[in-house]
Every structure is written in structure tokens, then in C-alpha cells.
Amino acid sequence: MKLKFGVVVFPGSNCDHDAYYSLRKILDQDVKFLWHKDNDLQNCDVIILPGGFSYGDYLRSGAIARFSPIINSVIDFAERGGYVIGICNGFQILLEAGLLPGVMLKNNSLQFICRDIYLSIENYNTIFTNNIETSKPLKMPIAHGEGNYYTDENTLTSLIENNQIVFKYSSNDGKVEDLFNPNGSLLNIAGIINKRGNVLGMMPHPERACDSVLGKTDGRLIFNSLIQNINN
Amino acid sequence: MTKQILTKHEPTVNLQSAIEHGLNEEEYGRIKKILGRTPTFTELGIFSVMWSEHCSYKNSIALLKTLPRTGSRLLVGAGEENAGLVDIGDDLAVAFKIESHNHPSAVEPYQGAATGVGGIMRDIFTMGARPIASLNSLRFGSLEDPRTRYLFDGVVRGIGDYGNSFGVPTVAGEVYFDESYQDNPLVNAMAVGLVKKDRFISATAKGKGNPVMIVGSSTGRDGIHGATFASEEISEKSESKRPSVQVGDPFTEKLLLEASLEIIRNDWLIGIQDMGAAGISCSTSEMCAKGKSGMKINLDKVPLREKGMTAYEIMLSESQERMLCVVKKGFEDQVKKIFEKWDLNCEIIGEVTDDGILHISYEDELKAKIPAFELVLGGGAPVYYREFKRPNYMDKFRKFNFAELPEPGNIQEAFLKVFSSPNIVSKKWVYEQYDSMVRTNTVVGPGCDSAVIYIKDTNKALAVKTDCNSRYVYLNPKEGAKIAVAESARNIVCSGGIPLAITNCLNFGNPYKPEIYWQFKEAIEGMGEACRFFDTPVTGGNVSFYNESPNTAVYPTPTIGMVGLIEDLKHITTSFFKNNGNLIYILGENFEEMGGSEYLKIIHKKVAGDSPKINLKKEKLLHDSLLESIGKGLINSAHDISEGGIVCALSECCVMNEEQFIGAEVNISVKTRNDFTYFSESQSRVIVSINPNNREEFEKLLKTKKQPFTLIGKTGGNILKLNDDISLHVDTLGDIYFNTISRIMNV
Numbered sequence: 001m002k003l004k005f006g007v008v009v010f011p012g013s014n015c016d017h018d019a020y021y022s023l024r025k026i027l028d029q030d031v032k033f034l035w036h037k038d039n040d041l042q043n044c045d046v047i048i049l050p051g052g053f054s055y056g057d058y059l060r061s062g063a064i065a066r067f068s069p070i071i072n073s074v075i076d077f078a079e080r081g082g083y084v085i086g087i088c089n090g091f092q093i094l095l096e097a098g099l100l101p102g103v104m105l106k107n108n109s110l111q112f113i114c115r116d117i118y119l120s121i122e123n124y125n126t127i128f129t130n131n132i133e134t135s136k137p138l139k140m141p142i143a144h145g146e147g148n149y150y151t152d153e154n155t156l157t158s159l160i161e162n163n164q165i166v167f168k169y170s171s172n173d174g175k176v177e178d179l180f181n182p183n184g185s186l187l188n189i190a191g192i193i194n195k196r197g198n199v200l201g202m203m204p205h206p207e208r209a210c211d212s213v214l215g216k217t218d219g220r221l222i223f224n225s226l227i228q229n230i231n232n
Numbered sequence: 233m234t235k236q237i238l239t240k241h242e243p244t245v246n247l248q249s250a251i252e253h254g255l256n257e258e259e260y261g262r263i264k265k266i267l268g269r270t271p272t273f274t275e276l277g278i279f280s281v282m283w284s285e286h287c288s289y290k291n292s293i294a295l296l297k298t299l300p301r302t303g304s305r306l307l308v309g310a311g312e313e314n315a316g317l318v319d320i321g322d323d324l325a326v327a328f329k330i331e332s333h334n335h336p337s338a339v340e341p342y343q344g345a346a347t348g349v350g351g352i353m354r355d356i357f358t359m360g361a362r363p364i365a366s367l368n369s370l371r372f373g374s375l376e377d378p379r380t381r382y383l384f385d386g387v388v389r390g391i392g393d394y395g396n397s398f399g400v401p402t403v404a405g406e407v408y409f410d411e412s413y414q415d416n417p418l419v420n421a422m423a424v425g426l427v428k429k430d431r432f433i434s435a436t437a438k439g440k441g442n443p444v445m446i447v448g449s450s451t452g453r454d455g456i457h458g459a460t461f462a463s464e465e466i467s468e469k470s471e472s473k474r475p476s477v478q479v480g481d482p483f484t485e486k487l488l489l490e491a492s493l494e495i496i497r498n499d500w501l502i503g504i505q506d507m508g509a510a511g512i513s514c515s516t517s518e519m520c521a522k523g524k525s526g527m528k529i530n531l532d533k534v535p536l537r538e539k540g541m542t543a544y545e546i547m548l549s550e551s552q553e554r555m556l557c558v559v560k561k562g563f564e565d566q567v568k569k570i571f572e573k574w575d576l577n578c579e580i581i582g583e584v585t586d587d588g589i590l591h592i593s594y595e596d597e598l599k600a601k602i603p604a605f606e607l608v609l610g611g612g613a614p615v616y617y618r619e620f621k622r623p624n625y626m627d628k629f630r631k632f633n634f635a636e637l638p639e640p641g642n643i644q645e646a647f648l649k650v651f652s653s654p655n656i657v658s659k660k661w662v663y664e665q666y667d668s669m670v671r672t673n674t675v676v677g678p679g680c681d682s683a684v685i686y687i688k689d690t691n692k693a694l695a696v697k698t699d700c701n702s703r704y705v706y707l708n709p710k711e712g713a714k715i716a717v718a719e720s721a722r723n724i725v726c727s728g729g730i731p732l733a734i735t736n737c738l739n740f741g742n743p744y745k746p747e748i749y750w751q752f753k754e755a756i757e758g759m760g761e762a763c764r765f766f767d768t769p770v771t772g773g774n775v776s777f778y779n780e781s782p783n784t785a786v787y788p789t790p791t792i793g794m795v796g797l798i799e800d801l802k803h804i805t806t807s808f809f810k811n812n813g814n815l816i817y818i819l820g821e822n823f824e825e826m827g828g829s830e831y832l833k834i835i836h837k838k839v840a841g842d843s844p845k846i847n848l849k850k851e852k853l854l855h856d857s858l859l860e861s862i863g864k865g866l867i868n869s870a871h872d873i874s875e876g877g878i879v880c881a882l883s884e885c886c887v888m889n890e891e892q893f894i895g896a897e898v899n900i901s902v903k904t905r906n907d908f909t910y911f912s913e914s915q916s917r918v919i920v921s922i923n924p925n926n927r928e929e930f931e932k933l934l935k936t937k938k939q940p941f942t943l944i945g946k947t948g949g950n951i952l953k954l955n956d957d958i959s960l961h962v963d964t965l966g967d968i969y970f971n972t973i974s975r976i977m978n979v
Contacts, residue, residue, distance in 0.1 A: 011483070011486070011487055011574065011575065012397070012483050012486055012487075014397075014398070014399025014486065014670055014671075015399075015670060017671065018670065018671060018672045021672060021688065022672065025688075051670075052397075052399060053396070053397040053399075053482070053483060053486075055483065056397060056481070056482065056483025056484075057397070057483075058483070111389075111664075111665050112392050112393070112396055112665045112666075112667070113664055113665070114396075114663075114664055114665070114666060114667045114668055114669060115664050141669050143396070143667040143669060143670065145396075172891075205669075207672070208669050208670075208672050210672075211672060213675060213686050213801060214669075214672060214674065214675060214686070215675070
């Protein structure tokens with residue numbers, strides 16, 4: 001059965017159309033845009049907070065978007081067990097909204113970075129990854145200036161103990177080393193999940209790795225894993 | 233109430249003040265004649281920006297009109313709208329344009345470059361087109377100089393931050409370093425947009441009584457006289473012009489984009505124009521002139537950023553992210569509602585009239601009353617033919633005797649030096665700071681011969697490219713400009729595209745110097761000849777004169793931005809070797825042309841000789857041969873041979889794909905000297921690799937077409953081996969190629 005995805009549009013979102021296109025045209029799901037000034041999530045099964053520069057991100061990434069009216073609905077939805085994926089700026093917003101722990105610092109190069117990277121899957125027991133059959137790392141792009149994940153020692157220990165680290169930056173054969181860390185992120189962290197397992201935040205862009213015309217399709221694996229789980 | 237021109241609150245105007253505004257005596261006389269009186273201070277300001285080189289093209293328009301500006305696919309004529317518009321079938325059209333932001337970037341690189349991107353994007357979406365790709369062409373002094381590194385870093389950050397936030401992928405560009413750009417870098421930004429053919433909207437004002445709205449950012453004191461500043465040479469005083477540089481806000485522009493497209497979709501507008509150079513002055517007068525209308529504008533209604541601004545300042549402000557809309561009467565509320573949804577200012581500041589006069593009032597005084605037509609290019613703005621003279625340096629360079637050049641003792645070492653030139657190595661340090669993939673259309677991103685942008689819901693793609701080798705243009709303006717067009721087309725063809733049309737950004741020195749004007753005239757002639765030959769008309773563009781510092785003028789740099797159409801996604805071709813055991817061919821001939829070559833500059837520290845020759849017939853034959861081979865699926869890779877010659881191009885084919893380096897063993901017969909053979913920059917040459925199974929069919933095709941070709945070797949292994957002269961591991965080449973610029977910048 002088709003799921004209903006809601007893609008939130010903040011002023012300054014710029015990957016909203018990409019998420020819409022990939023879910024609708026490539027993965028054949030129902031998709032709605034949700035305006036940031038609204039409260040109604042329109043009975044969506046999954047909420048996507050897309051990439052971009054919400055409110056220009058002039059203060060700190062995601063710091064203003066977190067106060068958009070729709071965020072309260074998203075928090076309620078998540079607390080009731082609803083599925084939420086924050087991609088890039090969406091991940092930053094999830095951190096600012098307190099749905100995931102930690103913060104994003106500027107990349108350690110102090111430069112914006114856009115390139116394809118490889119993601120080692122660190123936890124195959126999440127609804128976003130448990131149907132992924134390959135043991136190979138996933139290839140998809142990153143495009144961010146503030147993706148250097150940081151948190152305090154206790155939170156980090158808790159993330160590890162609760163298996164909340166889902167993706168780490170790696171080599172194309174899955175080696176997780178400093179050399180393959182594009183932004184200085186702690187432990188090469190690229191994506192984490194909340195304790196309950198229904199909220200995923202990731203810096204890389206799975207929606208940019210769905211269309212075979214673009215030569216990368218690993219992003220589909222993450223969405224498909226979730227779709228299969230909800231349908232079962 | 234009829235208001236009379238009142239000037240009691242403004243400074244008096246005389247010849248002296250006109251001259252201080254950059255106008256000459258003759259122009260001042262003309263203004264008095266047009267008005268039948270002495271202009272007010274506000275009027276003087278308006279005339280000075282509208283008749284500045286930047287807005288009026290007064291010293292270039294006569295020659296620009298000789299360029300081919302029509303074609304079966306062109307939907308609007310060159311210069312008629314904010315950007316050119318080309319039909320690509322499927323009821324779609326491509327809007328594209330290139331523009332310079334050189335002077336602002338010379339004093340404030342970050343904001344100068346950022347607002348350059350913002351301005352060109354607005355030109356695209358004010359036509360109703362959604363921007364789908366951003367390109368640029370950048371030139372700086374020597375990278376060894378710390379100020380160059382500061383400018384380079386700032387410009388790249390400015391372009392990146394603006395485009396990344398705005399959400400349009402920056403997909404292609406070029407960066408050159410040469411001493412001639414030391415004090416006057418060039419920052420040319422190009423944007424490409426897509427629009428349904430019947431949905432594009434004009435920059436016109438029509439219909440008496442239709443309301444005129446200003447939308448977007450508030451108006452501040454930034455950028456006053458930006459257009460005039462851009463019409464002067466760079467000097468020590470330029471630093472004090474920093475306030476003439478605008479400040480960019482990509483977030484507001486992103487909102488403007490979404491709001492504008494939403495309004496245009498609803499058919500509530502008569503016309504819309506971006507406010508770039510000369511702000512409200514330019515947008516009001518140009519829209520009126522185009523619609524043969526007038527406007528009554530009340531500046532009290534303009535949302536201001538600061539108190540106490542005068543009419544003069546409001547009219548001349550170049551605050552960014554603003555647009556002027558003429559709305560169909562009765563739809564004001566609907567339009568306002570959309571802008572409010574996006575939290576944007578939207579104020580009615582006046583209405584369209586039918587008298588052709590621009591009335592500007594402020595604080596109960598009529599500040600200006602000017603026939604709009606008299607202000608604009610193609611109307612009353614002056615048109616000059618300047619004096620020209622062939623520069624003396626030409627003869628000296630032509631006499632250069634290449635036979636006397638010492639041969640390098642070790643050709644491999646010479647190659648490593650040339651290949652390490654910042655002009656040749658990958659610009660990865662630059663393009664990784666740009667989001668090249670947002671909008672998920674980028675099939676081939678930065679780094680290949682041209683970028684390829686997929687058009688969703690079709691089987692088509694666009695190939696886009698900016699190009700110019702200004703050293704060739706310096707040595708031979710006519711031939712160099714032809715080469716710029718030919719090489720752009722070659723790059724498009726190497727990607728599997730059919731060249732459609734160009735936009736140009738003509739960066740030159742002071743046109744009042746006869747030698748500079750000669751360069752300009754010759755370059756235009758060459759460009760026109762090549763564009764006519766390839767049937768790639770000029771859809772519009774930009775002229776930037778006065779690119780000079782007290783030390784030197786920049787090399788004449790007529791940058792070409794070209795758009796090509798890939799009619800089938802299967803035709804998309806990239807530059808790098810794909811497989812081991814493929815056959816490597818050179819299409820085209822080598823004439824051992826060393827004039828203006830990177831080798832001559834890097835190894836012998838000289839810029840001399842003549843540019844390479846270009847035979848347009850041979851070039852066109854090459855395009856046809858390549859496109860036919862690509863169409864038949866015979867080719868695995870195609871890469872243009874340009875700066876650094878055959879040996880650098882081969883190395884690029886080996887390592888351009890960072891995920892998979894592939895070596896090659898190649899034998900090339902040396903004509904007179906191995907350095908000349910390897911580093912010659914003869915035109916109309918391409919390296920292709922093919923599957924050996926296709927050999928017979930491929931060679932037959934080339935022979936039938938009489939396309940010259942040579943089989944030079946085979947791909948495979950980890951070594952690039954060229955005759956007995958060069959043998960290098962691909963990892964060594966890859967490290968030089970991808971890391972040289974970051975090593976220089978991270979010192």
C-alpha cells in the first residue's frame with residue numbers, strides 16, 4: 001500500500017522538491033507538502049524535514065525553524081510514535097527541537113562541502129535499515145557547511161549503549177576512519193536515531209540518491225526499508 | 233494637483249556636478265535639451281546611472297548589434313528581455329544569461345560575488361523561469377600572491393553561500409590565474425532556467441492605471457552608484473567605493489523566487505523586472521520604455537531600511553533582492569496575499585500612465601519628470617563609436633622565434649610542472665564548496681568538459697559550459713574569440729550535446745583607449761563569425777569595460793556561456809576513461825602551435841607568439857563526427873584537448889574519475905620536437921576511447937566523414953606511459969590533479 005509522506009516546507013527549504021520528487025515519482029508513494037505555518041500534519045504516515053537553509057540559517061542552522069508552528073505538531077507526532085526523518089537541515093532542526101540529542105558545529109574545514117560519500121550502516125536493527133540486504137556501505141551525497149556532529153561524553157556513551165548511531169562516514173569498503181570523515185563529526189557520525197527508534201536524523205541526502213538517471217540509487221534502500229516495515 | 237519641479241531641498245546642478253557624476257559636457261548638454269531646463273539633482277543622478285556604461289552600453293551597443301542575434305529556436309531577441317530564451321521542444325524553453333560582477337568583487341570579494349549570483353538569478357526568474365543551474369567564470373592574479381588567495385577564497389565562498397542557500401546547483405565554471413588580473417579579478421556569473429514556452433513573462437509596463445509594486449527587501453543606502461563605479465577603472469581610491477557594493481541575502485531571494493513563480497503561474501501580472509544596477513531608476517524607466525508607457529511613482533511608499541533617505545538615494549540605491557511588478561488592476565490583493573504568505577514586503581508605489589513620462593515624487597515634491605525613453609539603451613541613451621588602433625605589442629609577439637626556445641632536459645619533469653599549473657589542475661577545491669547536486673537534475677557535475685542537467689519528465693538534458701582562453705584573445709583577439717566559441721561548442725559536443733546558443737560576458741579595459749577598443753572590435757568580429765558558423769546565436773549578455781588598474785588592463789576576456797541540447801539521455805558522454813583495454817584515438821590534427829600556450833608560460837615564463845589557428849570547417853566536421861559516433865553508441869569517453877596539450881588531456885582522461893583511475897599506454901609520433909608535440913594547443917582536437925569491438929565501425933565512420941584521426945594506444949594498468957618520455961603512476965597524477973590547489977590554499 002502507498003504510504004503518505006509529508007514534506008515540511010520552511011521558508012528557505014530547498015530540498016523539499018527533491019524529496020517530493022523521489023518519493024512520488026521514483027518510489028511511487030503519496031506525498032504532501034506541509035506549510036510551516038500550519039499545524040495540521042494531514043494524517044501523514046511519515047514526516048520529512050528536508051534540507052535547505054530554513055530562515056536563511058543566519059543565526060545557527062535550524063535555530064529559527066524550530067519555532068515554526070508546525071514543529072509542535074511534529075514533536076507531538078513523534079512522541080506518539082510517528083515516523084520522522086530529518087535530512088541535512090532537517091537533522092539540524094531535529095537537534096534544535098530536542099527530538100534528537102547533540103549539536104552541529106561548522107565543518108572542521110570551515111568550508112561547505114558537497115560530494116559523494118560512503119555510509120557504513122552501524123545499526124541494521126532499525127526500521128530505516130532492517131530491510132537493507134546489502135552489507136556494503138551506501139553511496140550518497142553530502143552538501144552542508146555545518147555537519148560536524150558533536151555532543152558531550154555522557155550523551156555519546158548513551159548513544160553508543162542504546163545503538164542509536166545508525167550511519168558513519170566510511171571508505172567505499174566500509175572502513176570507518178578519520179580519513180573518510182568529511183566534516184570532523186564525532187566518531188564519524190553521519191546519522192542517529194532516537195531511543196524509541198522512530199526519529200532518524202542524517203546529514204547525507206538519501207533523496208538525492210534515488211533516481212537511476214543520476215547514477216546513484218542507495219537512498220532508495222533507506223526509504224524502502226521504512227515503507228516495507230510500515231506496510232507489514 | 234499638478235506639481236511643479238521643486239529643487240529647493242536639493243543641491244544645485246551645474247556642469248561641474250554633472251562631471252562629478254561621470255557625465256561629460258556633451259551628455260550634460262543633451263540632458264538639458266531633453267528636459268528643456270536644468271535637471272534636478274535627483275534627475276542628474278538618474279541620468280548618470282542610466283547613461284553609465286554599465287546600463288547604457290553606450291560604447292559597445294553599435295558593435296554588439298553586428299553579432300548574430302536571431303535563430304529558429306530563439307523566442308525573444310537579444311537584449312529584449314531580462315535574459316535570452318531558447319526553445320528546446322516539449323513546450324519548454326531555456327532562459328539563460330551571464331553577467332559580470334568584477335568591480336564589486338575587487339574590493340569586497342564575498343559580497344561582490346554573492347550579489348553577482350543573486351542578480352543573474354533574478355534575471356532568470358523574473359522571466360517566469362525556475363533557475364536550474366548556476367555557472368561561473370573566474371579570473372584572478374597569481375595564486376602565489378596572498379591577496380589573490382584572499383580574493384579567490386572570498387569569491388568562492390560568496391558564490392557558494394549564495395547559490396547553496398538559494399538552492400540552485402552550481403554545476404560548471406572555469407578558473408584562470410594570470411598576472412593581468414592581479415588588481416582586477418573577473419567574476420562572471422551565469423544562470424540557466426526552465427520555463428513552459430507559453431508561460432514566460434515580459435519586463436514591460438502597460439495599461440494606464442495598472443498599479444506598480446515594489447516587492448522584496450527594503451531599500452537602503454547600499455550600492456548607491458554601483459553602476460557608475462562599475463564604469464570606472466580600479467584604482468587605489470576603489471577601496472573607498474566599498475559602500476557601492478551591495479549586500480546579498482539569498483534567503484529573501486529564495487522567498488522572492490517562490491512568490492514570483494506562484495504569482496506568474498496565476499496570470500495576475502503585466503510585467504516584472506529585477507532591480508539590479510541603478511535600482512528603481514533602471515527598472516521603472518526600462519519597463520516604461522518597453523511598454524511605451526509612463527509611470528507616476530511616489531517614493532514615500534517605498535519601504536526603507538533607514539530614516540532620512542533622499543529621493544536621489546532611493547532612486548539610485550542598489551539594495552538587493554527587490555523587484556518591480558506591474559499588476560493587472562483588480563488583482564492587487566491576490567498578489568499581496570502571496571507576498572505576505574512568504575513574509576515579503578509588497579507596496580504599491582505608483583501607477584502606469586500613457587504619457588511616456590517618469591514622474592517621481594517624494595515628500596510632496598516632484599523630484600523628477602523625465603521621458604522614460606530618453607533614459608534607456610535603444611532610446612535616448614548615447615551611442616558612441618570609439619577610435620581604435622592595433623596595439624604595438626602584437627608585432628613584437630608575432631616575431632617571437634619558437635625555434636630558439638631551449639628544449640627541456642627532462643620532458644617528464646617539464647610535464648609535471650605544466651600539469652601542476654593551477655590553470656590545468658582540477659578545481660575540486662572550488663567546486664566542492666558549491667552544492668552541485670540540489671534539485672536532483674545534475675547528471676554530470678563539475679569537472680568534466682561540460683555539465684549535464686537532466687530535464688525531468690523528458691528524455692532530454694542540457695549541456696552547459698563557460699569558456700574563454702583570454703591569453704589567445706590577447707595575442708589575437710579575433711582568432712581568440714572564435715576559439716572561445718569553438719571550444720565551448722566542442723565541450724558541449726564532447727558531452728553529447730548539440731550547441732544551441734550562447735550568452736557572452738565581454739570583459740575588457742577602458743574603451744576610450746584605442747588599443748583596448750581595437751581588441752573589443754576584433755573580438756566581436758571573431759565571435760560573430762564563429763557563432764554564425766555554428767548557428768549558435770547570441771541571446772544576450774553583458775559588457776564590462778574599465779577592467780583596469782594603474783598597472784595594467786586585464787587580458788581581453790570575452791567569456792562564452794553556451795547551452796547545448798542532449799536529445800536522448802543515452803547520448804550523455806563524460807571525459808574520463810571507463811575501462812581497461814579500450815582503444816584511444818585523437819580526432820583532429822596537431823600543428824605544433826605553441827603561441828600563448830600554458831607550456832610557454834610555465835616552463836619558459838613567456839606569453840608570446842600568435843594564438844593557435846582555428847579552422848571553423850574542421851571544427852564543425854569534428855562536432856559532426858563526434859555527435860554521430862556518440863549517437864551510434866560507439867564512444868566511451870570524449871575529452872577536448874586544450875591548455876597543456878595532448879599530454880595534459882591524456883592525464884586528465886586517466887584520473888578525472890576520482891573513484892577509478894585508469895592508466896594508458898600511448899605512442900605519439902613526434903613532428904619536430906617532443907615538447908612541441910606534447911604541449912601544442914592546436915584546436916579542433918579531442919581524445920576519445922572506444923571499446924575495441926567498435927573499432928571497425930568507428931574508423932569507417934570517421935573515414936567516410938573525412939575526419940582526421942589517429943589511433944594512439946590503449947587504456948589499462950596503473951601507469952600513464954607516453955612514448956619513452958613519460959611514465960607515471962596514476963596515483964601521482966591524481967594527487968597533483970585533485971590536491972594542488974588545496975595545498976596552495978591551506979598554507
